[in-house]
Amino acid sequence: MKKLLFLTLLLPFFTSAQEYVDLFRIGYGQTLNNNFEGVDSSTNVASFEVGFTLPVVLNENHALITGADFSFNKVQLFPKEDYSSLFSTNLKLGMASIWSEKWSSTIVLLPKIASDYKNITSADFYFGGFALLKLKKNENFKYRFGIYASQEAFGLFTTPIIGWYYLSPNKRFEMDMSLPISADVSYKFGTTTLGVDYFGIGRSYNVHYENAPTLYADLSSLEFAGYLQFNTFEESILLRAKVGYSSNNYEMYPEGEKIDLGVSAFSFGDDRTQLNPSINGGIFLKFEAIYRFHIKEKSKSQSR
Numbered sequence: 301m302k303k304l305l306f307l308t309l310l311l312p313f314f315t316s317a318q319e320y321v322d323l324f325r326i327g328y329g330q331t332l333n334n335n336f337e338g339v340d341s342s343t344n345v346a347s348f349e350v351g352f353t354l355p356v357v358l359n360e361n362h363a364l365i366t367g368a369d370f371s372f373n374k375v376q377l378f379p380k381e382d383y384s385s386l387f388s389t390n391l392k393l394g395m396a397s398i399w400s401e402k403w404s405s406t407i408v409l410l411p412k413i414a415s416d417y418k419n420i421t422s423a424d425f426y427f428g429g430f431a432l433l434k435l436k437k438n439e440n441f442k443y444r445f446g447i448y449a450s451q452e453a454f455g456l457f458t459t460p461i462i463g464w465y466y467l468s469p470n471k472r473f474e475m476d477m478s479l480p481i482s483a484d485v486s487y488k489f490g491t492t493t494l495g496v497d498y499f500g501i502g503r504s505y506n507v508h509y510e511n512a513p514t515l516y517a518d519l520s521s522l523e524f525a526g527y528l529q530f531n532t533f534e535e536s537i538l539l540r541a542k543v544g545y546s547s548n549n550y551e552m553y554p555e556g557e558k559i560d561l562g563v564s565a566f567s568f569g570d571d572r573t574q575l576n577p578s579i580n581g582g583i584f585l586k587f588e589a590i591y592r593f594h595i596k597e598k599s600k601s602q603s604r
Contacts, residue, residue, distance in 0.1 A: 362398075474486050484496075
């Protein structure tokens with residue numbers, strides 16, 4: 301009965317096109333042989349991510365969005381030096397709202413702590429968030445318009461979001477686009493799914509060295525991949541293997557050197573002095589597991 305009540309309360313927020321919510325995700329990846337520019341040296345980049353999202357229904361038109369994400373990256377920031385461990389932990393707190401049959405919105409705040417976690421101070425705390433306005437065209441198609449913004453060690457970063465979500469009537473072909481941040485196109489063959497995806501965003505981490513000034517890593521990450529997905533346990537557990545190309549360029553700068561504004565791929569007022577050689581991209585492998593909660597199908601089965 302409690303599960304049925306939970307499903308019934310969530311149902312209004314997923315009654316068109318996207319009929320599920322990903323409650324939990326975990327992944328591990330590694331990029332191989334990222335060469336430093338102009339130097340006979342290279343590094344591997346290892347990454348681990350885990351996150352969960354928990355919607356809390358307030359009434360038939362509003363739901364509280366809660367959750368958290370944690371990421372870990374291990375990389376050489378300078379040629380032939382020891383590997384550095386970079387961490388990011390962010391909370392998710394927001395609101396999903398339905399305003400009419402066609403219009404809905406999602407606003408989420410994303411405070412985070414990002415550094416090597418050797419000496420956490422207030423300087424390692426950053427604040428960000430995103431806002432999306434969604435327009436339902438029909439039962440299978442929904443537009444998205446919004447903005448993402450985040451305070452970083454290098455200054456303010458922001459990007460507009462334009463996208464759409466489409467699910468074919470036979471529920472095999474799916475497009476989930478939030479450009480320029482992410483894109484996912486897939487086709488389902490029963491228990492397996494083939495797809496391609498893209499993810500790109502800027503991040504920063506404060507890096508503390510013993511008896512040396514604090515620096516920060518300005519990460520520009522672009523990941524393009526194809527994937528094979530196994531849909532198990534009635535498509536509630538998704539196991540995904542990915543191979544593709546990742547840029548993963550960690551530029552190092554002294555603490556306090558900032559740009560005026562970052563908008564998508566453009567930087568304004570950038571007169572910083574980079575301290576390390578740029579890191580070229582490379583082939584990456586990644587494995588992910590996702591717990592996906594299907595709203596309509598499970599609510600129907602519970603009501604029988």
